[in-house]
Amino acid sequence: MNKHFTLAMKMAIVGVLGSAMLSACRKNDAKVDNSTPTASSVVSNEDSLKYLMYRIMQVTYVDGGRNKTTNLPTYFWYNQVPQLDPSASIYATADDLLATMKSYSVSNGQILDRYSFLDRTGSLSSSLQDGLSETFNKVSATGTYGMEVSYASDNNGKTYLYIVYADKNSPAGQKGLNRGDEIVAINGDSNISYDGNTNVQKVTNAIYNSTSVTLQVKKAVSGTVANYTLQSGTYNINPVLFDTIYTVNNQKTGYFSFYTFTNTINSKGAATLTKSTLDALFSKFKAAGITNLIVDLRYNGGGSVATAEYLDSAIAPSSAAGKPMYYYKYNDKLTADLEGTGLESSVPFPANTGGLSLRNVFFITSSHTASASELTLNNLLPYMSVKLVGDTTYGKPVGFITFNISKYDSTHTKQYLADLYAINFATENANHAGGYYTGIAPDEPANDYINVPWGYRTDDDNLDKIFNYISTGSFARTSANARVLTQSAANQRAAIQYSITSPKFNGMVDYRIGNRIH
Structure with missing residues (x-):
C-alpha cells in the first residue's frame, strides 16, 4: 500500500470560510502527512480509516494548494487527547477509536463531546445540502417513511404510541398521517406498549429499519381507525x-x-x-x-x-x-x-x-x-x-468541519471510507x-x-x-x-422523552464552501 493516503476534503463547515482557504484548497484532494510514527502498519480499510481520522483530528494535514505540511490539528479538544496508536488492536473499528478520543474532552468531570461521529454511507451530505430525505433505515437505500414516533403516558401511567410529526412530502405525509395520530398496531401486532425493551426494539425496527410497514392508526381529530400501508422512499424535504x-x-x-x-x-x-x-x-x-x-x-x-x-x-x-x-x-x-x-x-x-x-x-x-x-x-x-x-x-x-475520507488502493483506485464529523469549534x-x-x-x-x-x-x-x-x-x-x-386532563398524553431512539441527524453543517471548491 502507498505510504501516502489521499484525503478528499469536502470543507463542509459550520461557519463561513474566507478566500484564503479557497485559494489554498483548490484541489479536492489534500495529502495527509503521516510522518508521526505508529506502532503497526496500516493494512486494511478500517486501519486506513482509523489512521486518517486520527491524523486529521490530532496531528496535521498537507494543504493541497500550498503543498506544505502545517501543524494544524482540527479537533477542538486535541490537546486533551494523549498520543494514541490508531492501529492498535484495542480499537477494533474507527468508531471505537473515536469513542476513546471523545472520552478525553472533559471539563469539570463532564465529557463534553457527545457529538462527533462517522457517517459511513455519505447520505447525510445529500440530505442536508440538497434537501433530499436522509436514508435512515439499515435495510435498504430506498429512503424512509418520513415520520418520527414517540411513546406517551396518561395520568394513570398507561402508555401509547404516537406520530409526533410527518414531513408533508414523505410516504407517511402523503398518506395523511400527522402529529397526534395514535399507532394502535404494527403489521397486525397490537402488543406495542412501552416496556423499555422488547416492544421498543420491535417498534424501532418497524418504523426506522424496514422498507414496508402496515400501521393501524387512530386519527387524532376524527377518532376513526384505519390501516395505512407505507413503502419507504425518498422525497424533497419540506421542513x-x-x-x-x-x-x-x-x-x-x-x-x-x-x-x-x-x-x-x-x-x-x-x-x-x-x-x-x-x-x-x-x-x-x-x-x-x-x-x-x-x-x-x-x-x-x-x-x-x-x-x-x-x-x-x-x-x-x-x-x-x-x-x-x-x-x-x-x-x-x-x-x-x-x-x-x-x-x-x-x-x-x-x-x-x-x-x-x-x-x-x-x-x-x-x-x-x-x-x-x-x-x-x-x-x-x-x-x-x-x-x-x-x-x-x-x-x-459546537460545530463541525467535515472531511470526506478516501484512500487509493494498490491499483490506484479511489475508495471511499467515511465522512468524519468531529467537533472543531464552539459558537x-x-x-x-x-x-x-x-x-x-x-x-x-x-x-x-x-x-x-x-x-x-x-x-x-x-x-x-x-x-x-x-x-x-x-x-x-x-x-x-x-x-x-x-x-x-385524563386525555392528555405527555411524551416519554427518548423512549425511542431516532437515527435522525443532530448537528449543523455549512456546504457553501464545499460547493465552491469541488
Missing part, C-alpha cells in the same frame, strides 16, 4: 410541518413548526424547497403585519447553518444589520493561524436583515432542540425580546454567551402533549402559555384568566 396566523389580544401572531435545517441553496447553486417555502412563509407573515412570532423547534435537531442564518436575518430587527450574529472559538492552533487557514472569527447580520416589526419572538423548545436550533435562538438574544417555552434544549454549542452570540453544554433552560416550562395536533391553541400547553404572555405580559395563570380546556 415546515405546519403554519398559521393567530389573532391574540388584537395582535397578529405568526406560527410555524420547523423540524430540520435543510440547506437553502443546493450543491448546484439553486434554491431548494426549503428556501422557497421560507420565502413564501415570511412574505405571508410580513403581509399580515404580525407583531409576534412563534417558532416551534421542539423536534429540530439542527442541520445547515446557512438556514439558521436565514432565519436570524428574517426575524431580527433591521437595527441588527451589520452587527455580529455570532463568533467562533477554535483550538489554539487554528486560532493562531486564522489568516492562513481562512477561518473567520465572526459572522455579521446581512444588510437585508429585518422586514418584520416584532414585539417578541417565542421559541418552543424541548430536549430534542439542538445545534442549529440553539444557534438560531442564541444569536437573537442580544437584539430583541426572545422567550423560550417548553423544556431545556439538548445542549450543543457564541454577540454578547459572547455560549457554552450551553447542558442546554438552554426555558423562560416558562410547558408540557409536550403529543396527542394534540399542530396548532390546537387551547390544548397545546406551549401555545396556551405563549398566548397568555401576549395577552397579559406574563406566563402566569390566575383565577381571572384560568384556561378553559377543550381536552380533559
Whole structure:
C-alpha cells in the first residue's frame, strides 16, 4: 500500500470560510502527512480509516494548494487527547477509536463531546445540502417513511404510541398521517406498549429499519381507525410541518413548526424547497403585519447553518444589520493561524436583515432542540425580546468541519471510507454567551402533549402559555384568566422523552464552501 493516503476534503463547515482557504484548497484532494510514527502498519480499510481520522483530528494535514505540511490539528479538544496508536488492536473499528478520543474532552468531570461521529454511507451530505430525505433505515437505500414516533403516558401511567410529526412530502405525509395520530398496531401486532425493551426494539425496527410497514392508526381529530400501508422512499424535504396566523389580544401572531435545517441553496447553486417555502412563509407573515412570532423547534435537531442564518436575518430587527450574529472559538492552533487557514472569527447580520416589526419572538423548545436550533435562538438574544417555552434544549454549542475520507488502493483506485464529523469549534452570540453544554433552560416550562395536533391553541400547553404572555405580559395563570380546556386532563398524553431512539441527524453543517471548491 502507498505510504501516502489521499484525503478528499469536502470543507463542509459550520461557519463561513474566507478566500484564503479557497485559494489554498483548490484541489479536492489534500495529502495527509503521516510522518508521526505508529506502532503497526496500516493494512486494511478500517486501519486506513482509523489512521486518517486520527491524523486529521490530532496531528496535521498537507494543504493541497500550498503543498506544505502545517501543524494544524482540527479537533477542538486535541490537546486533551494523549498520543494514541490508531492501529492498535484495542480499537477494533474507527468508531471505537473515536469513542476513546471523545472520552478525553472533559471539563469539570463532564465529557463534553457527545457529538462527533462517522457517517459511513455519505447520505447525510445529500440530505442536508440538497434537501433530499436522509436514508435512515439499515435495510435498504430506498429512503424512509418520513415520520418520527414517540411513546406517551396518561395520568394513570398507561402508555401509547404516537406520530409526533410527518414531513408533508414523505410516504407517511402523503398518506395523511400527522402529529397526534395514535399507532394502535404494527403489521397486525397490537402488543406495542412501552416496556423499555422488547416492544421498543420491535417498534424501532418497524418504523426506522424496514422498507414496508402496515400501521393501524387512530386519527387524532376524527377518532376513526384505519390501516395505512407505507413503502419507504425518498422525497424533497419540506421542513415546515405546519403554519398559521393567530389573532391574540388584537395582535397578529405568526406560527410555524420547523423540524430540520435543510440547506437553502443546493450543491448546484439553486434554491431548494426549503428556501422557497421560507420565502413564501415570511412574505405571508410580513403581509399580515404580525407583531409576534412563534417558532416551534421542539423536534429540530439542527442541520445547515446557512438556514439558521436565514432565519436570524428574517426575524431580527433591521437595527441588527451589520452587527455580529455570532463568533467562533477554535483550538489554539487554528486560532493562531486564522489568516492562513481562512477561518473567520465572526459572522455579521446581512444588510437585508429585518422586514418584520416584532414585539417578541417565542421559541418552543424541548430536549430534542439542538445545534442549529440553539444557534438560531442564541444569536437573537442580544437584539430583541426572545422567550423560550417548553423544556431545556439538548445542549450543543459546537460545530463541525467535515472531511470526506478516501484512500487509493494498490491499483490506484479511489475508495471511499467515511465522512468524519468531529467537533472543531464552539459558537457564541454577540454578547459572547455560549457554552450551553447542558442546554438552554426555558423562560416558562410547558408540557409536550403529543396527542394534540399542530396548532390546537387551547390544548397545546406551549401555545396556551405563549398566548397568555401576549395577552397579559406574563406566563402566569390566575383565577381571572384560568384556561378553559377543550381536552380533559385524563386525555392528555405527555411524551416519554427518548423512549425511542431516532437515527435522525443532530448537528449543523455549512456546504457553501464545499460547493465552491469541488
